[in-house]
Amino acid sequence: xxxxxxxxxxxxxxxxxxxxxxxxxxxxxxxxxxxxxxxxxxxxxxxxxxxxxxxxxxxxxxxxxxxxxxxxxxxxxxxxxxxxxxxxxxxxxxxxxxxxxxxxxxxxxxxxxxxxxxxxxxx
Amino acid sequence: xxxxxxxxxxxxxxxxxxxxxxxxxxxxxxxxxxxxxxxxxxxxxxxxxxxxxxxxxxxxxxxxxxxxxxxxxxxxxxxxxxxxxxxxxxxxxxxxxxxxxxxxxxxxxxxxxxxxxxxxxxxxxxxxxxxxxxxxxxxxxxxxxxxxxxxxxxxxxxxxxxxxxxxxxxxxxxxxxxxxxxxxxxxxxxxxxxxxxxxxxxxxxxxxxxxxxxxxxxxxxxxxxxxxxxxxxxxxxxxxxxxxxxxxxxxxxxxxxxxxxxxxxxxxxxxxxxxxxxxxxxxxxxxxxxxxxxxxxxxxxxxxxxxxxxxxxxxxxxxxxxxxxxxxxxxxxxxxxxxxxxxxxxxxxxxxxxxxxxxxxxxxxxxxxxxxxxxxxxxxxxxxxxxxxxxxxxxxxxxxxxxxxxxxxxxxxxxxxxxxxxxxxxxxxxxxxxxxxxxxxxxxxxxxxxxxxxxxxxxxxxxxxxxxxxxxxxxxxxxxxxxxxxxxxxxxxxxxxxxxxxxxxxxxxxxxxxxxxxxxxxxxxxxxxxxxxxxxxxxxxxxxxxxxxxxxxxxxxxxxxxxxxxxxxx
Numbered sequence: 001x002x003x004x005x006x007x008x009x010x011x012x013x014x015x016x017x018x019x020x021x022x023x024x025x026x027x028x029x030x031x032x033x034x035x036x037x038x039x040x041x042x043x044x045x046x047x048x049x050x051x052x053x054x055x056x057x058x059x060x061x062x063x064x065x066x067x068x069x070x071x072x073x074x075x076x077x078x079x080x081x082x083x084x085x086x087x088x089x090x091x092x093x094x095x096x097x098x099x100x101x102x103x104x105x106x107x108x109x110x111x112x113x114x115x116x117x118x119x120x121x122x123x
Numbered sequence: 124x125x126x127x128x129x130x131x132x133x134x135x136x137x138x139x140x141x142x143x144x145x146x147x148x149x150x151x152x153x154x155x156x157x158x159x160x161x162x163x164x165x166x167x168x169x170x171x172x173x174x175x176x177x178x179x180x181x182x183x184x185x186x187x188x189x190x191x192x193x194x195x196x197x198x199x200x201x202x203x204x205x206x207x208x209x210x211x212x213x214x215x216x217x218x219x220x221x222x223x224x225x226x227x228x229x230x231x232x233x234x235x236x237x238x239x240x241x242x243x244x245x246x247x248x249x250x251x252x253x254x255x256x257x258x259x260x261x262x263x264x265x266x267x268x269x270x271x272x273x274x275x276x277x278x279x280x281x282x283x284x285x286x287x288x289x290x291x292x293x294x295x296x297x298x299x300x301x302x303x304x305x306x307x308x309x310x311x312x313x314x315x316x317x318x319x320x321x322x323x324x325x326x327x328x329x330x331x332x333x334x335x336x337x338x339x340x341x342x343x344x345x346x347x348x349x350x351x352x353x354x355x356x357x358x359x360x361x362x363x364x365x366x367x368x369x370x371x372x373x374x375x376x377x378x379x380x381x382x383x384x385x386x387x388x389x390x391x392x393x394x395x396x397x398x399x400x401x402x403x404x405x406x407x408x409x410x411x412x413x414x415x416x417x418x419x420x421x422x423x424x425x426x427x428x429x430x431x432x433x434x435x436x437x438x439x440x441x442x443x444x445x446x447x448x449x450x451x452x453x454x455x456x457x458x459x460x461x462x463x464x465x466x467x468x469x470x471x472x473x474x475x476x477x478x479x480x481x482x483x484x485x486x487x488x489x490x491x492x493x494x495x496x497x498x499x500x501x502x503x504x505x506x507x508x509x510x511x512x513x514x515x516x517x518x519x520x521x522x523x524x525x526x527x528x529x530x531x532x533x534x535x536x537x538x539x540x541x542x543x544x545x546x547x548x549x550x551x552x553x554x555x556x557x558x559x560x561x562x563x564x565x566x567x568x569x570x571x572x573x574x575x576x577x578x579x580x581x582x583x584x585x586x587x588x589x590x591x592x593x594x595x596x597x598x599x600x601x602x603x604x605x606x607x608x609x610x611x612x613x614x615x616x617x618x619x620x621x622x623x624x625x626x627x628x629x630x631x632x633x634x635x636x637x638x639x640x641x642x643x644x645x646x647x648x649x650x651x652x653x654x655x656x657x658x659x660x661x662x663x664x665x666x667x668x669x670x671x672x673x674x675x676x677x678x679x680x681x682x683x684x685x686x687x688x689x690x691x692x693x
Contacts, residue, residue: 046256046278046509053493054501059513066517092162096588097516097526099166102211102219103159104152104184104232104252 029109031084036117039110040077043101050075063097076118083122084115125155125180129204129225130669137180140201144183144227147193152233154182163211163228165220167527169597169604170624171587175678177220177623179206182228188308188316188354194229195314195352198656202668205229206658207352209251209283212276215530216287217623222349222660223672234354239331242267245360246305246331251282251353255507269360270505272297277507282356286346288620290571292502294397294451297361298571301346306330308355309345312652317351331357347620348644349658350651361451367398367504368450368457368482370464375474377432377443377564381539386471387446388537391573395460398449399503402567405442406435409567418563426547432564443565447480449503457482525596526587529604529625531580533616535568541616542568545578548614552581552607577619581607598679605677608632624678630663631675634688641685645670 040048047060057065057074065074073079088111094100106114128137144153154160163179170176183205185191198205204226211219211232219228235252240262247258247269255277262269272291274284283289285300297303307319320336321329334342344350374383390396403409407418414422421427421435436443448464450457458479465477483491485504492506501508517524535541543564550562561582568576583600586593605628608618612632621629630641644664648655655666665673674682 047512051493053508053513054510056510056513059509059516062513062518063516066519066522092158094166094526094587097512097524099214099218099527100162100164102162102182102230102232103154104182104230105211 029112031112031114031116033113033116033120035110036113036115039106039114040117043106043110044076044114047098048076050077060098078121079118080121082118084112084119087115087118088112125160125225126157127178127225128180129202129223132201132203132225136201137203140197140203140227141181143197144181144194147190147197148183148185152184152186154184163219163221163230165218165623166587167214167218167529167585168220168587168623169529169583169585169601170678171585171593171597173594173597175624176224177217177222178224179221179228180225182230184230184233186233188234188310191229191231191234191310191352191354192314192316195310195312195656198227199313199654202654202656203227204656204659205352206661207231207251209280209286210254210278211283212254212279213283213287215528215622216620220623222623222626222658223669226659229352231352231354237261238355240265240267240269240360241331242269242360242362244332245269245362246357247271247281247360248306248331248355248357249281250355251280253282254278254280255284259505259507268363270297270363271358271360271507272300272303272505273502273507274300275502275511276509278509281358282353285356285358286353288346290577291505292399292571293361293505294364294399294449295391295573297359298399299573300358303359304342304356305332305334305359306355306357307342307345307353309351309353311351312654312657316354331359344647347662349661349664350647352657361505364451364453364485366452366454366457366482366484368461368479370448370450370461370477370479372444372446372448372468372478373442373476374444374446374472375436375441377429377436379444379472379475380542382471383444383446383468383475384537384539386467390464390467396448396450396464398451400570401447401449402570403445404565404567405445406439406565407563414561414563418565419560422550422560422563426550427564444567454482454484525584527585529583529585529600529622530620531583531604531607531618532569532577532620533580533611533618535576535578535616537574537576542566542576542578544614545611545616548610548616549578549580549607552603552610555610556603556606558603578616580604580611580618601677601679605679626661627663627674628677631685634685637688638685 047058049058061074072081091101091106091111124134141153163182168176183194185194204223206221206226207229208219209231221228231251233252234250236250237253238248240247255273258271272293274289274291285304289300291298306322309317319342320334321327323336345353407415450460461479468477469475487504492501492504535545546562546566550560553560568578571577581603583604585600586596608628617632618629648664649667652666655668659666659669671682674680675685
C-alpha cells in the first residue's frame with residue numbers, strides 16, 4: 001500500500017501543473033453542481049455509479065472498492081475527499097485501468113461541472 | 124508547436140492549416156495544446172512513451188458534414204493527413220490515435236445526431252458520434268419497439284464499431300454490425316459527398332431498405348480502411364422479440380466437439396437457432412482466467428493425446444463442453460424451436476443433455492436488463508453496459524492489473540479441427556516464447572459472427588503507468604503478439620482485426636498472389652486519395668507518397684517493402 005500511496009502523491013504533485021494549464025483558459029465559468037450531476041450521469045455513471053450489473057458492482061466502483069477497502073466510499077458521488085483539480089486530472093489523464101477522456105467527450109464545461117458535483121460534499 | 128509533424132509538412136504550413144481549421148469549426152474545436160492533444164493518444168498503446176508511439180499533431184472536431192468537407196479540402200492543400208474517429212473508444216485496437224504519427228485526428232464525436240429510428244421498417248440512421256448508450260436511451264425514451272445489438276463495452280459508436288467490423292451478442296444477422304448496415308454517406312478524400320446504395324437516387328425513401336442500389340457496391344471499401352470519411356450510416360434493427368429462451372447443453376466427451384458443432388451449424392444455418400452460442404468448458408479454457416493447476420499439469424509435457432484428454436475429462440466430472448444457447452421469438456416458437464434443437468442435439472451427441480433454463484418474457488424489466496439471474500450478460504438483451512471493464516480492472520484477486528491490452532481474435536472455421544489447430548498453435552507459441560501457457564484442448568470459441576468462430580489469442584497486457592519496467596513489459600507484449608500473428612498465419616489462421624502498430628504485419632499475412640489484394644487496394648487508394656490525406660497506413664493501406672513507412676515485419680522491425688510471395692497463386 002505504501003507504493004500506491006507514494007505514487008499517488010508524487011503523481012498528483014507532478015501533474016497538478018498540467019491540469020491547471022489544461023483548464024486555465026476556461027476558469028472564468030465556474031462549475032455548476034446541478035449540471036454536473038447530469039453530466040456525471042451521462043459520462044461517468046455507467047462505470048462509477050452505485051448500481052449493480054450482472055450481480056457485480058459497476059467496474060469503476062468495483063475497482064475503487066478493491067483499492068480502498070472501505071477507507072473511502074467506492075462510489076465517487078459519496079466521496080468527501082476529492083478536489084476539483086484531481087477530478088479534472090483523472091478525467092484527462094486517466095487512472096490505471098480507466099482511459100482518459102477527450103474534450104469532445106467531456107467538454108471543458110462538463111468537466112468543471114462534474115468536478116463541482118463530485119466535490120460538493122467536501123468538508 | 125506539435126511534438127511531431129507528418130512528412131513534408133513544415134511548422135509554418137501546419138500553423139496555417141490550423142488557422143484555416145479554426146475558421147471552419149471555431150477555435151474551441153481545434154485542439155493543439157499538449158494536454159488536449161494527449162487525450163488523443165492510445166490509452167492501451169503497447170508503445171506508450173516510446174519514440175515510435177502513434178501520436179497526432181492536433182485534433183479538429185467538426186459538427187456538420189459541410190465542415191468535414193471543408194476540413195478535407197484544407198488538408199489536401201497542405202497535404203496534412205486526417206485520421207477520422209467516431210466516438211474514439213476503439214480501445215485495444217488503437218483508441219483515437221492515428222495510424223500515422225503527426226496526422227490530425229478528425230474527431231467526429233460532435234456529430235452525434237440520431238437522424239431516424241423507424242420501428243415499422245426497423246432501421247436507424249445515425250451520425251458517427253452517436254454511442255450505443257445514446258441510441259439505447261433514445262429508443263427507450265421514445266418507446267420504440269426495436270432492439271440494438273451492442274458490443275462490449277457500450278460506450279462506442281455503432282458507426283465506428285461497424286466500420287471496424289465489430290460484433291455483438293443478440294441474434295444473427297444483427298451481431299455482425301457491418302453486415303447489418305444499410306446505406307452510407309461518405310466524404311471522399313477530395314471532399315465530395317457520396318451516398319451509397321439507394322442513397323445515390325436523389326430523395327429516395329429506400330436508403331435503409333435496399334443496400335445495393337445499382338452497379339458496383341462500394342460500402343465494403345469503407346470498413347477497416349482509409350477510402351473516405353463516413354458521416355452517416357444506416358442499420359437494420361431487430362424488432363423487439365417477445366421472448367428469449369436460454370438453454371444449456373452439456374456434452375460428456377472431448378470427442379463430442381465435432382458432432383456438437385455440426386448440429387449447431389445445421390440449426391444455425393437453417394435459421395432455427397439464431398441466438399449466440401456461449402461456449403465454455405467446466406475444465407478451464409476461459410480466456411483471461413487462470414488455467415487450473417491440474418490442467419496446467421496435463422499440458423506441461425506437450426499437447427496430450429486424445430486418450431489422455433478423454434481420461435482427464437472422465438476424472439474431472441465427466442463434462443467436456445458447456446454451451447448456453449439463446450432463442451428469440453414468440454414464446455410458442457421459442458418452445459417449439461428449443462424442443463426441436465434438443466431432439467437434434469441429443470440424437471447427434473449421445474449422452475449430451477439439454478436443459479431449457481428459462482423463457483424470459485420481453486421486454487426485460489430494468490432489473491432484468493441489469494442483472495438477469497441466469498444470464499448476467501446483458502448484451503444478449505441488447506442493453507449497452509460496461510461489464511467487460513469489470514473483468515479487466517482491479518479486483519480483489521487481481522489488485523494490480525495492467526492498464527490495457529491488445530485484443531487478438533482469429534477466425535476459425537466452425538469445425539473441431541479448426542478450433543484445435545488454433546489452440547495447438549497458441550500452445551506451441553507460448554512454449555516457443557517461454558511464457559505461461561493459457562491454451563488447452565478446452566479453450567472454446569466465441570460465436571459473434573454467424574458463419575465462423577473467433578478464437579481468443581495470447582494474453583498481451585499493455586502498461587502506461589509508472590511501472591519501472593513498463594517499456595520492457597510492453598516490448599514483450601509486442602513480441603508475443605507479433606509471434607502469434609505469424610505463427611497463426613503459418614497455420615492458416617488470420618486475425619479479423621488488430622491494433623495500431625500491428626496492421627502492416629497482419630495485412631502482410633494476407634498475401635495470396637504476391638499481395639494482390641493489398642496492391643489492388645493501394646491502386647485504388649492512389650486514385651481516390653491522390654494526396655494521401657485520409658488515415659495513411661490504416662490496415663496496411665499506404666498512399667504512394669508514404670509507402671516507405673510500411674513495417675510489414677512488425678512495429679519493431681525496420682520499414683520495408685513487401686516481399687515477393689507467390690504462395691497460393693500468382
